[in-house]
Structures are given as structure tokens and as C-alpha cells.
Amino acid sequence: MKKWLKLIGLLYLFVFSIELIKKASMILAPDIQSFLSNNLTPLKAVCTGWFATSVVQSSGAVSAITATFAGNNLINLTTAVYLIIGATIGAAITALIISIITTTKKRRDFRHGFEIGLCFAIYSSILAIIIFFLEYFFQAISKTSLFLGNTIHGKTTLLQIPNFVEIITLPLIRLLKLNNFLILIIAFAILIFSLKYLGKTIIEVLGGERKARKFVNKYFKSKYKAYFIGAILTGIVFSSSITIGLLVPLTVSRLINLKKAIPFILGARFGTFTDVFLASLIVNKPLATATAIAYFLFGALGTLIFLPNTNLLFNITKHISKKTIHISRKKALYFLIAFILIPIAIILFF
Numbered sequence: 001m002k003k004w005l006k007l008i009g010l011l012y013l014f015v016f017s018i019e020l021i022k023k024a025s026m027i028l029a030p031d032i033q034s035f036l037s038n039n040l041t042p043l044k045a046v047c048t049g050w051f052a053t054s055v056v057q058s059s060g061a062v063s064a065i066t067a068t069f070a071g072n073n074l075i076n077l078t079t080a081v082y083l084i085i086g087a088t089i090g091a092a093i094t095a096l097i098i099s100i101i102t103t104t105k106k107r108r109d110f111r112h113g114f115e116i117g118l119c120f121a122i123y124s125s126i127l128a129i130i131i132f133f134l135e136y137f138f139q140a141i142s143k144t145s146l147f148l149g150n151t152i153h154g155k156t157t158l159l160q161i162p163n164f165v166e167i168i169t170l171p172l173i174r175l176l177k178l179n180n181f182l183i184l185i186i187a188f189a190i191l192i193f194s195l196k197y198l199g200k201t202i203i204e205v206l207g208g209e210r211k212a213r214k215f216v217n218k219y220f221k222s223k224y225k226a227y228f229i230g231a232i233l234t235g236i237v238f239s240s241s242i243t244i245g246l247l248v249p250l251t252v253s254r255l256i257n258l259k260k261a262i263p264f265i266l267g268a269r270f271g272t273f274t275d276v277f278l279a280s281l282i283v284n285k286p287l288a289t290a291t292a293i294a295y296f297l298f299g300a301l302g303t304l305i306f307l308p309n310t311n312l313l314f315n316i317t318k319h320i321s322k323k324t325i326h327i328s329r330k331k332a333l334y335f336l337i338a339f340i341l342i343p344i345a346i347i348l349f350f
Helices: 004-037 042-056 059-071 078-091 091-101 107-138 139-151 164-175 180-205 209-222 222-236 242-246 247-252 258-269 273-283 286-324 328-348
Strands: none
Touching: 004 180, 004 273, 042 059, 042 078, 042 107, 042 328, 059 078, 059 258, 059 286, 078 107, 078 139, 078 247, 078 286, 091 180, 091 247, 091 328, 107 139, 107 242, 107 247, 107 258, 107 286, 139 286, 139 328, 164 273, 180 247, 209 222, 209 258, 222 242, 222 258, 222 273, 222 286, 242 247, 247 258, 247 286, 247 328, 258 273, 258 286, 273 286
């Protein structure tokens, strides 16, 4: 019982820290809205979504805001699609940060953890490039989502599915009457603390390393089962940042490997559709519904392309990690900084 309580406490701290970072960062929303009201080029719109997601650390949150803006005619559907493409890339930021701050004894253990975030970034970037060309040259995503949005709008009912993460964290967040910057520092400190002990606690709860490997392998043996677990868990907690972030300490502890984690990552990316869908229901406008459908199409297309070809993502990630950048904690930090600066540079200079 003590082990389970410890695990629940650490999981809560992990979830709380992610939510706290997200809530504190949302103070930037008015500036983002002002920026979005201007005419953005497709490339700048992609980079805006990318950078905004890197700040807020939630592609679902950025996409939900995008759906709201589209529903209220602040932006058109095409711009919304480009913003979501950027949000798809920026979603990898949390897993990359978690992998860097996770404590490891060996460089090889660090590499295994970093490859979760790297794989997510590679998958998101390839998918974003494919969707960008489909939209830029054929308007395939906007036309399809607009047709489906107009078709189903009004036929859906307002489903009041509670955001369980917000329910359990919001009361404590409301107690923090501090400067926004200070809240961010506290959130990162909590995140580091929870991650330091989370992997070891999971192993303890599962009965030691040998039993833990057996338990996890049972559910990750089938890539389709791992995919659906990732989709369902992410759908419940409304955040791929949380579910994919949890893979990092598991891979560092050798409970799972990258090959078995990839289907889970694909499922988690698909599962982030829930909060955007709920936002579109609340806005109750055809363009908001179409934006949510576009977000759904991203995850569906990624599943169709990569789930049957998980070895492709595995091989690309391993090649870049081991042979191209020879990853170390220092190089991983440079990678993270570049990941944040690239969209800023494109927004400012292109």
C-alpha cells in the first residue's frame, strides 16, 4: 500500500507540474491572439504553432485555442491547419525536456530516454512535412475537414466529459498566488523531483525489475495493443505530454525499449484529439468543428503511414541518435535549444 501511495503521489506531482507549466504559460495567450490576427504566411503560421506549443507544452491546448479562433472567425480554416501542423512538431518539446532532466548513471541510459523525445520529434516533423505539402498544393486537409465539419455539425451533442487532470490539479493551482515566472520555476522543480523517483517507484510497485519487465512486455508485446493503450490513456488525461513523458523513465530503467514504445507514441498522438474535439463542441461553430476534424485527420494519417512501418521510425531515430549526432546530455541540450530557436528565427527573418 505504501508503494502504491508513493507512486500515486509521484504521478500526481508529475501531472501537476505539467498542468502548472501549462497554466502559467497561458498568460501569453493575448499576445498570441494579437499575432494571429495578422496575415500569416503558411510557413510563419506553422512556426507560430510550433513555438506556441513549445511554450505552452500542449499541442491539444494550442489546437483547442486554434479551433476557438477559427470558430469565432479570428482566423480562416487554412491558417488553422498550418497552426496545427506547427503544434504537431512542438508537441515533442516536453518529452525532450524530460529526457534531459532525468537522472541517469550511464550515458547509454540517457540516450535511451532521449530517443523517446527524439523519435516523437522525428515522427511529428515527417508527418508535418507530408501534411504541409498536401495542404499547400491541394488544400486536401482544409477541404476534407470543411466538408466533414459542415456535414456533422449540428448532429453532435454537447458532451460534458470532465477534464480529470484539471479537476485534480486546479484546486491546488488556485492556491498559488505567485508571480507567473516564479510558478514556472516551482513547476520545473516539482517535475525534476517527481521524475527522479518515478522510475524506481514503478519498478518497486511491479515487484522488482524482473517482474516489471514481464508486466510491461505483456501489454507492449503487440504493437496494436500498445497503440490503443497510448490512445486511450492520452484521451483520458487530455495530454500526450504526460503519457509520452512517462515513457522516458521507463526506457531509462530498461522496462521498455524504443521499438516497443513507438506504437504507444503513435497512439498517444492520436489520443490528443479529445480536448480539441470538446473545445469544438463548446464553441459550436462549423469552422471549429472542421478544425477539430483536421486535428483528427493528422493523427489518423500518421497512424496509417507509420503504424505498419514502425521499424522505419526506429531505424531513423537510432541512426540520428547514435551515428549522426552521437548524443550526449550536452548535445541533447543544444538540440533542445535549436528546437526552440528555429521557429523563432523563421518568424522573425522570413
